[in-house]
């Protein structure tokens with residue numbers, strides 16, 4: 001099973017503030033949907049609350065330490081290990097954040113789907129530093145702002161050495 005992280009971050013590794021995303025970038029939402037649709041996504045409880053619902057056409061797993069939590073349309077699990085074990089028959093599983101879950105999973109991951117927003121943001125949640133010795137970046141695709149997307153950004157894929 002390939003364990004993949006999917007993240008959008010700014011030049012200063014910011015991913016969120018006040019339990020929300022820092023930007024509105026429709027092209028990245030489409031990119032995220034294209035990558036994850038039809039697959040299992042694993043997220044932390046705070047990211048689930050930020051999204052507010054199960055994402056359609058995907059198996060949604062939410063990780064929490066709260067053993068009483070019940071959510072509609074979502075499988076609630078109590079550790080990353082439990083979530084990954086429950087997905088081990090799959091070819092690829094997608095960990096979609098947030099920072100707490102990325103911090104715990106980056107060492108286990110084989111792949112990172114990275115959207116880099118070419119701005120710096122004040123934030124309260126950050127992606128861990130990517131060690132350039134451990135990851136090989138490929139398929140870099142640059143995009144300039146357009147009528148729907150006010151920011152400049154790039155898509156790339158990183159694979160672990």
Ligand SMILES: NC(=O)c1ccc[n+]([C@@H]2O[C@H](COP(=O)([O-])OP(=O)(O)OC[C@H]3O[C@@H](n4cnc5c(N)ncnc54)[C@H](OP(=O)(O)O)[C@@H]3O)[C@@H](O)[C@H]2O)c1
Pocket residue numbers: 006007008009014015016017018019020021043044045046047048050063064065066077078079080096097098099100101102104125
């Ligand atoms: N830019 C992006 O790509 C991106 C992607 C996702 C999220 N975000 C942003 O990131 C922020 C949220 O990230 P966050 O770090 O605050 O929270 P998070 O990682 O989404 O969720 C943290 C919660 O997950 C549960 N958890 C964490 N580790 C666990 C473990 N080992 N076992 C069981 N449960 C565990 C706990 O839930 P309980 O407290 O319920 O026990 C914990 O409070 C938001 O601002 C969101 O918008 C950005």
